[in-house]
Amino acid sequence: MLDPILYLKVFAVGGLICLIGQVLIITTKITPARILVAFVLAGVLLEGIGVYKYITEFAGAGAIVPIVGFGAAIAKGAIEMGAADGIMGVLAGGLVATAAGIAAAVGFAFVFALIFKPRTKKC
Amino acid sequence: MVDEQTKKSYQQYVEAKIPKTKAWPSLFHAFWVGGLICCLGQLLMDLLLEFMPGMSKAGAAAWMLVALIFLASFLTAIGVFDRIGAFAGAGTFVPITGFSNSITSPAMEFRHEGIVFGMTAKMFIIAGPVIVFGVVGSILVGLIRLLTGNLL
Numbered sequence: 001m002l003d004p005i006l007y008l009k010v011f012a013v014g015g016l017i018c019l020i021g022q023v024l025i026i027t028t029k030i031t032p033a034r035i036l037v038a039f040v041l042a043g044v045l046l047e048g049i050g051v052y053k054y055i056t057e058f059a060g061a062g063a064i065v066p067i068v069g070f071g072a073a074i075a076k077g078a079i080e081m082g083a084a085d086g087i088m089g090v091l092a093g094g095l096v097a098t099a100a101g102i103a104a105a106v107g108f109a110f111v112f113a114l115i116f117k118p119r120t121k122k123c
Numbered sequence: 124m125v126d127e128q129t130k131k132s133y134q135q136y137v138e139a140k141i142p143k144t145k146a147w148p149s150l151f152h153a154f155w156v157g158g159l160i161c162c163l164g165q166l167l168m169d170l171l172l173e174f175m176p177g178m179s180k181a182g183a184a185a186w187m188l189v190a191l192i193f194l195a196s197f198l199t200a201i202g203v204f205d206r207i208g209a210f211a212g213a214g215t216f217v218p219i220t221g222f223s224n225s226i227t228s229p230a231m232e233f234r235h236e237g238i239v240f241g242m243t244a245k246m247f248i249i250a251g252p253v254i255v256f257g258v259v260g261s262i263l264v265g266l267i268r269l270l271t272g273n274l275l
Contacts, residue, residue, distance in 0.1 A: 006165070007165060010165045011161065011162050014157050014158045014218070015153075015154040015157045015214075017157065018158070018214045019153055019154040020213075021216070022212050025213055026146050026149065026150070032213075033252065035213070035217075036216070036217070037256050040253050040256055041256055041257075044260035044264055045264070048260075048267065048268065061161045061184075061187065062158070064187075065218045066217050066219075067218070067222055067253070068217075070222065074258065074261040075260065075265070078262060079264060081265075083268070083269070087266070089265075090265035090266055090269055091265075093261070094258050094262065094265070098257070100185050101188050101219065101222075102254065104192045105223045105227075105250070108192065108193055109196055109223075110243070112196055112197065112199070112200035113227065113234050114234075116200040116231060118202075118232050118234070
């Protein structure tokens, strides 16, 4: 059931996307938050021109897990719901497609922030 | 007029104090940790598709992302994520785990400033821009594709 060639592709593509991020951190003064925004926009653009689905077909989770995949998913939602429902679909589709992830991240953060005390950072 | 000399020497002082990331090892660690996190995601998806009857590909991807988000949030809460992050850099914050960490981490840090203006407001200090640019971009792309009649 597990295809070793697929896992190689997942590792290579996922790793490569992270590597690009690390290269940007080292060689430029762009802050990590800006890099995340740039990666999301890259995902939106790649999905917009219809390219990202081929990357996902090729690399599976290697394309879904990086934040670029979040950008692609939000664009895909807007495009697909737009095709079905028009302008209201364009407005709703992006957040509908990514709502589960955002809600999960917010929900877990809320609960854990109430339960756990932050560790004092050692300098 | 600002004393250029002072400005320059302060700049040098700051440069010297900034912790240096060793370039080559950090690139290597970002690559393999990032790749490994994606492989963990793929494994979760494959297991869901194999053992859960009626699981769709999209459903498996969604469950997998939620699982990684939970894992990253929990590891952040117990203080482990920061250590992995310091080691792997972009390898942990470019995957969805970094998105989750970027919400849980400030939520915990600003808890002492209150629930509303501390914890829940500061949650989105990084995730906010990510979501805003994602949404605005998706509206633009969605409108363009709607107007061009899905030529692609």
